[in-house]
Amino acid sequence: MKFFTNWHAVHKEKMHNMKRLISFVKKEFHHVLRDPKTLMILFGLPIVQIMIFGFALTNEVKNSKIVVLDQSKDASALQLLNKIEASRYFEIEKSVTSRDEMEEAFKEGKIKMAIVIPDQFQHDLLHDNKATIQIISDATDPNTANMLNTYVNSIINDFQSSLMQGTNIPYRIIPEIKMLYNPQLKGVHNFVPGVMALVLMLVCVMMTAIAIVREKETGTMEILLVSPFQPLMVIVAKTIPYLILSLVNVTMILALSVLVLDLPINGSLGLLFAVSTLFIITCLSLGMFISVKTQTQQAAMLISLVGMLLPTLLFSGFMFPIENMPLPLQIVSNIVPAKWYYIMIKSIMIKGLGFMYIWKPILILSGITLFFIVVSIKNFKIRLA
Amino acid sequence: MINMKELVIETRNLSKRFGDFIAVDNISFEVNKGEIFGFLGANGAGKTTAMRMLCGLSIPSSGDAMIAGFDVYKETESIKKNIGYMSQKFSLYENLTVEENIQFFGGIYGLSNSDIKEKGRALIQKLGLESESRKLVGSLPLGWKQKLSFSVAVIHEPKIVFLDEPTGGVDPLTRRQFWDLIYEAADRGVTIFVTTHYMDEAEYCNRICIMVDGKIGAMGAPDFLKKKFRASSMDEVFYELARGAQRKDA
Incomplete structure (x- = not known):
């Protein structure tokens, strides 16, 4: 009988705790949904970032303007130029008649490249089996210049092989190049996973840290700590709304990527969401940690921005390839959670890989999460003493 | 009136040290059920620290305290179910x-x-x-x-409500209305533990305790204290005690 009443009391207490948690989460949603600034960061930011990275900041080169100095004016030259013009990479701005004119166009910065076809082009090609054309690039931006060179080279090769149809030349190596996972070399494949990592990092870490510290600042935290609500539950309850809202965010980013940016999701959607949930929890635990350590909203924001955003940008591999960094920095990159998330998202979304290929990053992220949760709880208790 | 004998707050030699600094130094007092107990003192006298220990927000360095019949060391969860709290900052x-x-x-x-x-x-x-x-x-x-x-x-x-300088920054009329609410709650049997530095508010309390440098400088009903210090108002009582604090510092 005593056991029963005891059980009953424990059960009742559990119900009470559940009810408290629900009231708390409800209240937290009110806070978020009523604050236009929070909403802007929460939902405006991802949309803007996806759009900017998807459309504006691509490293693909399209419709580069070029000029042509065609001294031969023969059929072969025309054929080649038509081929170049037809590709979506180049747009022939004009045909010039002298080198001076060409140089002027470069100086004005209007063009990225010039193609000079010498006199007797067709003659050389057909009779000497060897013709030269000159390709001059504006290399102030070396990456673009390199890329354009590659494009024009492949067009010329293409042209060449069409000329050779029917003739048999021994000992020819034809490299068959295949770009795996991203055959069109689209920039979005790289950016979308990066933006996801960045946005979740920003939203979860900064927003939770600020939300918890705000209660300290306004004095409501004291009331909560004096109430029968368990201190640890205060923190848990504060993070739940952000977990839900972040999942909404992930859904939104994925929908935008698929519908607007034509990005395929090759792997399992369930695994994608599972991995995202794990990363969100990692970020929330980081936010918790920051909030336990700081007393003002400004401090929380500053630490989140400098301590989280910057390493995420630098070390996730999304902006700068980690393989190219000096060894010490490569080692540092291992403790940046976004790096592991980025790897997993790319594996799942772009490569379509399954759990077997990403269990290692999952394990590492879980470890980081556990570490921050334990440290936060420990510090939170010390603060109460 | 029988209820008046029921103790809801009891402290014995309660102290709180932060390193070398003794914020609260050996305070002992009792508060009865339904009483309005005022806690007065200059800034830094240890009022808030003492209150935080009683609420279970801060663990005492030494001494004993029972709140609503529960021990502040072991039964903070039970204490929390029996108290209300209103902080200095708007809450x-x-x-x-x-x-x-x-x-x-x-x-x-x-x-x-x-x-x-x-x-x-x-x-x-x-x-x-x-x-x-x-x-x-x-x-x-x-x-x-x-x-x-x-x-x-x-x-x-709750059995006890702790108010930490609840009326900071409001006009006297609103303060008066606020105290009407306090009286009403006390009539229902809620014990009021209030810190303040408004001396007119001290007069509203059944009993007050004036903290000086972490110790209890004086304790008793406002009229009793006025008689004891041969003062005409609580203001004078307070200044008399505060002067003592300055002498000790020098």
Whole structure:
């Protein structure tokens, strides 16, 4: 009988705790949904970032303007130029008649490249089996210049092989190049996973840290700590709304990527969401940690921005390839959670890989999460003493 | 009147040290059920630290204290179920409405939905906030916020309510109305533990305790203290004691 009443009391207490948690989460949603600034960061930011990275900041080169100095004016030259013009990479701005004119166009910065076809082009090609054309690039931006060179080279090769149809030349190596996972070399494949990592990092870490510290600042935290609500539950309850809202965010980013940016999701959607949930929890635990350590909203924001955003940008591999960094920095990159998330998202979304290929990053992220949760709880208790 | 003998706060040699600094130094006192007990002192005299220990927010360095019959070291969870608290800083959520604040705090104090509804309605009616109940608390004047804050702190009928300088920054008339609420709660049997540095408020208390440098400088009913220090007002009593503190510092 005593056991029963005891059980009953424990059960009742559990119900009470559940009810408290629900009231708390409800209240937290009110806070978020009523604050236009929070909403802007929460939902405006991802949309803007996806759009900017998807459309504006691509490293693909399209419709580069070029000029042509065609001294031969023969059929072969025309054929080649038509081929170049037809590709979506180049747009022939004009045909010039002298080198001076060409140089002027470069100086004005209007063009990225010039193609000079010498006199007797067709003659050389057909009779000497060897013709030269000159390709001059504006290399102030070396990456673009390199890329354009590659494009024009492949067009010329293409042209060449069409000329050779029917003739048999021994000992020819034809490299068959295949770009795996991203055959069109689209920039979005790289950016979308990066933006996801960045946005979740920003939203979860900064927003939770600020939300918890705000209660300290306004004095409501004291009331909560004096109430029968368990201190640890205060923190848990504060993070739940952000977990839900972040999942909404992930859904939104994925929908935008698929519908607007034509990005395929090759792997399992369930695994994608599972991995995202794990990363969100990692970020929330980081936010918790920051909030336990700081007393003002400004401090929380500053630490989140400098301590989280910057390493995420630098070390996730999304902006700068980690393989190219000096060894010490490569080692540092291992403790940046976004790096592991980025790897997993790319594996799942772009490569379509399954759990077997990403269990290692999952394990590492879980470890980081556990570490921050334990440290936060420990510090939170010390603060109460 | 029989109830007056029931002790709800008992402390014996309670101390709190932060390193070398002794914030609260060996204080012992008792508070009866339904009493309005004022805790006075200059800034830094140890009022807030003492109160935080009694609420279970801070663990004492030494000494004993029983709150509502529970030990401050071992039974803080039980203490929390029996007290209300209103801090110096305004302690409701500004971007929730009056109703939502009541619902939230009722919820975390563990009241049932029907209780919250009923008590919430009574509370709003008593404060005359019917037309404001759906407005954000941030839009209310400070005096109303504080009255609401107090009413929310006692919505779960705690045995003791701790008020940490509850009337900072409001005009005397609002302060008077605030004290009407306090008296009403005390009549219902709620024990009031209030810190303040307004001397007119000290006069409203049944008994006061004046803290000087972490110790109890004087304790008793306002009239008793005035007689003891041959002072005409609490102000004079307080200055007499505060001068003592300065001498000790020098």
